[in-house]
Amino acid sequence: MDKLNNLGIDNNTKALLAAIIALQLLHLFKRTDSVVHPIILSNQSEASPVRNQNQSAIYRNSSLGNLPLVERPAAKARGAADLLELSDNNARMLIQSQPYTPSTLIDQAVKAISSISKHTTLLKSKTSTILIATQDVHIAVLIELGALLIGMQTAHINANDNIAAALTKFEEHGAQITAIVADDKLGILPRHLNDVLCVFTKSIPPNVGLNYVKFEVDALVEPLSIDKNNREPSNTISYVLSDDTVYKMDNKNITAGVYSILSTIPLAKKPAHNDTIVTDEPLSTALGRTLLYTSIFSGCSYFCIPQDAALPLSPVPQYLFVSGKHLALLAHDLSSIAINKWWYKFSRRQALAADAAGQIPPPSNWGVFRRVRDTIGLNNGLKYVVSTDGEINDSTVTDLRISLSVPIVKAFKDPRSSSFVFSRIAYDTLKNGGLGPPTYAIEVRLADGGLDEFSGRLQFRGPCVLEGHGDQFSDSTNQSFMKILESGSFELIKTQK
Numbered sequence: 001m002d003k004l005n006n007l008g009i010d011n012n013t014k015a016l017l018a019a020i021i022a023l024q025l026l027h028l029f030k031r032t033d034s035v036v037h038p039i040i041l042s043n044q045s046e047a048s049p050v051r052n053q054n055q056s057a058i059y060r061n062s063s064l065g066n067l068p069l070v071e072r073p074a075a076k077a078r079g080a081a082d083l084l085e086l087s088d089n090n091a092r093m094l095i096q097s098q099p100y101t102p103s104t105l106i107d108q109a110v111k112a113i114s115s116i117s118k119h120t121t122l123l124k125s126k127t128s129t130i131l132i133a134t135q136d137v138h139i140a141v142l143i144e145l146g147a148l149l150i151g152m153q154t155a156h157i158n159a160n161d162n163i164a165a166a167l168t169k170f171e172e173h174g175a176q177i178t179a180i181v182a183d184d185k186l187g188i189l190p191r192h193l194n195d196v197l198c199v200f201t202k203s204i205p206p207n208v209g210l211n212y213v214k215f216e217v218d219a220l221v222e223p224l225s226i227d228k229n230n231r232e233p234s235n236t237i238s239y240v241l242s243d244d245t246v247y248k249m250d251n252k253n254i255t256a257g258v259y260s261i262l263s264t265i266p267l268a269k270k271p272a273h274n275d276t277i278v279t280d281e282p283l284s285t286a287l288g289r290t291l292l293y294t295s296i297f298s299g300c301s302y303f304c305i306p307q308d309a310a311l312p313l314s315p316v317p318q319y320l321f322v323s324g325k326h327l328a329l330l331a332h333d334l335s336s337i338a339i340n341k342w343w344y345k346f347s348r349r350q351a352l353a354a355d356a357a358g359q360i361p362p363p364s365n366w367g368v369f370r371r372v373r374d375t376i377g378l379n380n381g382l383k384y385v386v387s388t389d390g391e392i393n394d395s396t397v398t399d400l401r402i403s404l405s406v407p408i409v410k411a412f413k414d415p416r417s418s419s420f421v422f423s424r425i426a427y428d429t430l431k432n433g434g435l436g437p438p439t440y441a442i443e444v445r446l447a448d449g450g451l452d453e454f455s456g457r458l459q460f461r462g463p464c465v466l467e468g469h470g471d472q473f474s475d476s477t478n479q480s481f482m483k484i485l486e487s488g489s490f491e492l493i494k495t496q497k
Contacts, residue, residue: 077255078231078232078233078255079231079233079235079255080231080251080254080293081148081226081227081230081231082231082255083254083293083296084102084105084145084149084296085102085106087102087296087297087299088102088273088299089101089103090273090299091299091300092273092274093105093295093296093301093302094301094303094315095141095302096137096141096302096304097303097315098138102299105145105296106145107223108217109141109142109145110146110150110223110224110226111146112139112217113142113143113146113150113152114146114221114222115215115216115217115219115221116143116179116197116215117221117224119211120178120211122150122152122178122179123150123151123152123178124178125176127153127174127175127176127236129152129154129170129176129177129178130143130147130153130154130155130177130178130179130181131155131156131157131167131177131179131181132154132155132156132157132181133156133157133161133180133182134182134183136201136202137304139181140181141302142217144156144283144289144292149226149227150224150227151227151229151230153175153237153239154237154238155238155239155241156238156282156289157284158282161241161284162187163180163182164188164190166241167180167190167193168190169241170241170246173246173248177193178196178197179198179199180196180197180198181199181201181215182200182201183200183202184200184201184202184203184204186205194211196211197211197213198212198213199214200213200214201215233250233251233252234250234251234252235250236249237250237254240284240285240286240415241284242285242415245415247416249286253286253290253418254290254418257286257287257290257294257417257418258290258293258294258297260418260419260420261291265384269383270298271295271298271300271318271319272299273300275301275381276301276302276315276318276319277291277294277301277303278303278304278315278317278319278321279291279303279320279322279388280305280306280309280321280322280326281304281322281388282307283304285413285415286417287388287413287417287419288304290418291321292304300319301315305322309326316381317382318381318382318383318384319386320382321388322385322386322387322388323387323389324389324391327385327392327396327408328392330400331399331400331403334373334399334404335399335403337372338372351402352398352402373403373404382404382406384406384407384409385400385404385409386409386420387408387409387411388411388413388420389412389413
């Protein structure tokens with residue numbers, strides 16, 4: 001106190017400083033500003049989604065009245081192309097860092113596919129398909145959207161997939177390949193495809209053929225007309241290659257997939273303009289394509305990173321859909337920075353107590369985790385994180401949740417689904433802890449899981465990619481998902497409709 005007096009601080013100032021310190025300690029111990037976990041939404045200032053006996057999701061105890069949990073795009077969108085046109089044209093989005101509005105994106109996509117069409121006839125039949133093998137995600141997105149808009153089918157493959165083998169597989173499932181888009185390598189094609197147009201995004205390989213051309217997105221071309229007839233839900237629009245198996249995707253797989261993904265996101269955190277979805281899920285998967293269309297339909301920016309990309313990320317995401325490996329590395333980085341702060345253990349203890357009570361600690365302006373987020377560049381409105389493959393343990397999920405102050409979803413995927421087969425969220429064992437309309441509520445556990453692995457009710461979701469299995473919520477689709485669980489590394493405990 002003598003030192004304070006020597007500094008010229010009077011008794012009134014001392015009392016004020018003591019009051020400020022007391023308020024900060026009260027804030028830390030009582031945490032009256034803790035936000036109820038957004039998945040539960042038991043804070044009645046928000047509309048609380050609960051289920052009636054028929055499992056439909058509605059808002060109750062809300063000034064909004066009884067409204068759908070999320071507007072189902074399929075209600076207005078017959079086909080995936082409709083999702084582009086239904087997007088708010090006031091949205092300003094970035095696709096792989098390139099600026100667009102929905103209308104300019106449509107124009108550029110049609111221009112991209114038209115620049116290829118000037119060299120050959122792309123639409124030779126209803127099964128005409130363009131194989132997209134480029135690793136340039138921006139170009140792949142433009143060609144994907146352009147082909148969809150003119151009524152052409154698409155097929156994507158990864159960098160490590162053999163083009164010739166993939167072509168054979170797609171043809172076995174009815175695809176008529178009329179063009180191939182690659183970077184600078186092609187390999188040896190099947191003899192009957194030697195005359196197929198080959199478009200290269202980087203450079204034409206030395207074994208040049210007459211049908212080899214360089215991709216020119218800015219070429220002056222007459223734009224092809226947008227097709228309005230290929231938007232029936234059952235129409236095949238794309239193919240998915242997983243290992244040696246090819247699955248057909250139709251329009252309803254995308255529209256229902258978008259709905260399924262949006263329904264997993266808490267109400268208060270729905271995607272908005274200026275948000276960014278970042279994922280490492282490639283366009284070669286059904287889920288990867290659904291995330292692209294979810295972004296466009298919501299008016300969000302979209303960025304796909306390589307599966308071996310380092311975190312933190314640029315651009316900074318609001319929605320992060322990445323593998324468990326990515327998130328485990330992120331959790332390690334967060335902990336290694338935070339543990340060096342002298343108040344780390346104290347802050348972590350308080351955060352864990354709030355988490356155990358079903359709350360996500362708010363992103364305090366002075367807490368240790370806020371400073372960590374600042375350090376790694378993840379303090380720019382991160383809203384929601386999804387582990388897309390389930391390869392992350394519960395303790396790591398908890399570390400991420402208290403470090404990032406956002407919901408962390410542990411989801412599982414299957415190549416036959418254009419959304420998550422089911423999503424696992426902490427606290428979803430509560431009676432009304434819903435994630436959106438499920439096909440089934442299921443209790444499962446990992447067959448080889450340890451004691452810390454979750455065993456409880458999971459929301460079973462995702463439109464099936466298999467042909468001829470009806471709508472997302474049909475009995476036949478439920479049976480297909482049962483087969484997925486039974487054939488995988490999961491043990492089915494019980495089901496309820």
